[in-house]
Amino acid sequence: MIEDMLRTPAAVQDAERHTAHNYHPLPVVISSAEGAWVTDVDGRRYLDCLAGYSALNFGHRHPTLIAAAHAQLDRLTLTSRAFVHDQFADFCRELAALCGKDLVLPMNTGAEAVETGIKVARKWGYQVKGVPAGQANIVVAEGNFHGRTTTIVSFSTDEDARADFGPYTPGFRVVPYGDLAALAGAVDEHTVAVLLEPIQGEQGVVVPPSDYLPGVRQLCTERNVLFVADEIQSGLGRTGATFACEQEGVVPDMYLLGKALGGGIVPVSAVAADADVLGVLRPGQHGSTFGGNPLACAVATEVVRLLATGEFQRRSAELGERLHAGLRGLIGKGLVAVRGRGLWAGLDIDPALMSGRAACERLMARGVLAKDTHGSTIRLAPPLTITAEEIDHAVAQLAAVLAG
Incomplete structure (x- = not known):
């Protein structure tokens, strides 16, 4: 048979x-x-x-991306960030321009980008906003999916992702997605960031009310809180714009990017923000051996150039x-x-x-x-x-x- x-x-x-x-x-x-x-x-x-x-x-x-990978494989694949390589500057400059931000911090996986965003937001809160040491909190939404590290699942509301992985990391407040009043009630003087997906992918591609993201942006500005947009699934063309936030006329303080940034060839993620946010990091305070490696940068630069055409x-x-x-x-x-x-x-x-x-x-x-x-x-x-x-x-x- x-x-x-x-x-x-x-x-x-x-x-x-x-x-x-x-x-x-x-x-x-x-x-x-x-x-x-x-x-x-x-x-x-x-x-x-x-x-x-x-x-x-x-x-x-995609032929352009495959060609970039092949060419780079014949030249240089890894240096670690102990050295500078010749693909790094183009990637960071062109991705920063695509995002309209000053700086880029390359990582590998989406979860690493989220973890980086959390660390940067906390450090910004302590060094710039003046939150007392150890008191920073971040507001997140029910139904979120930001990755599967122990810190990230600590604020997940999906029991399959969360159960039996405790003890859980403190410092997060969970509110209903799309509810501005609940969000406003959760933000206090120790809040350093609001971390949201502009559209919740894992939850079933849930689009919030049209006034939600603009309301989040206004609230964060008024309360001196960073708006961190997880565009790992929704960004880089998926929704009909470079970023889903664009479609609501909103610019977050920090973009978290991944998935499509690697062109389906290598894992590439990044955090993009202005210098007054990402500039809080100093040498030795955060890093990744493979983050921003030559092969990843060669492919991701071509991804950015494909998107730059519109x-x-x-x-x-x-x-x-x-x-x-x-x-x-x-x-x-x-x-x-x-x-x-x-x-x-x-x-x-x-x-x-x-x-x-x-x-x-x-x-x-x-x-x-x-x-x-x-x-x-x-x-x-x-x-x-x-x-x-x-x-x-x-x-x-x-x-x-x-x-x-």
């Missing part, structure tokens, strides 16, 4: 046998990819509508309208709600129909890859290189799944 000749079942079992079970992946084993499409070990092709949780905004193996932001905005129009047409036909912006959508499936996991498995069987979250919700975040025809194909496959 054909099924007996497939490599996927054995490959899945082998992977499960030798790894800790901290993920529950779909049973697909990908061996190659290009653009918006991936191919498994049995030669089956799938339309990738997850894009590495926005790490693959420019698609798989092409990908426009694609996300225009094709996002097509995606959301198609998805809204499925409300009442198996979907109960659609949220999002640009090429980013959270879909709530009627729980009486099926779970999000079941929907993703059935989509996979029809050649489309997506991922579930929180029960009956699935997320779509295709590469920004996707075509209109491919969007229509994904929506059609979803419609077929919902129709049974």
Whole structure:
């Protein structure tokens, strides 16, 4: 039988046998990819509508990014920050310009960028704002997802992410997302930062009320508090603008960036802020051996240059309208709600129909890859290189799944 000749079942079992079970992946084993499409070990092709949780905004193996990586691999890959290398200045200068900020601090993973933001905000609070030693607090939102370090899960409200990892790091106040009054009530004289996702990705692509981010910005300015925007998933073109904050006319004091910054090739993250904020750090107070390494900088500089053209932001905005129009047409036909912006959508499936996991498995069987979250919700975040025809194909496959 054909099924007996497939490599996927054995490959899945082998992977499960030798790894800790901290993920529950779909049973697909990908061996190659290009653009918006991936191919498994049995030669089956799938339309990738997850894009590495926005790490693959420019698609798989974007030729400009691959060329930059190849060229740098032949020259220099790592020096550590003990020395300066010839790719560092261009990356930092061009990313700072894209963000409209003075300085950039490169790291590797998104969680490292968040940890860096927390440390910088606290140090700024003590040295600039004058908060008494050890008294700084940071206000965060329910439903947040900022990473999985012990400090970050300390203020998570997701029990799967948080439970049994205590004792928890103090210094955080959690308020409902989108509630300005609750936020204002939590900020006091010892608050150094408000840390928020402009759109909550892991929670199901939750977009706050239109007055929320402007209200946060005004409150932070009035109370002398840093507004720290975690744009690791929402930034770098995903929502139809360079940053999701832009769409509300808001400029935070600090951007936390990651995922797409590495072009889907290497892990790259960064914190961007003005000199009066990032300037509080001095040599020896924070660092990373691999942060800002030559290979990462070579790739990420090309990512910044792709974004500087505005092409990908426009694609996300225009094709996002097509995606959301198609998805809204499925409300009442198996979907109960659609949220999002640009090429980013959270879909709530009627729980009486099926779970999000079941929907993703059935989509996979029809050649489309997506991922579930929180029960009956699935997320779509295709590469920004996707075509209109491919969007229509994904929506059609979803419609077929919902129709049974």
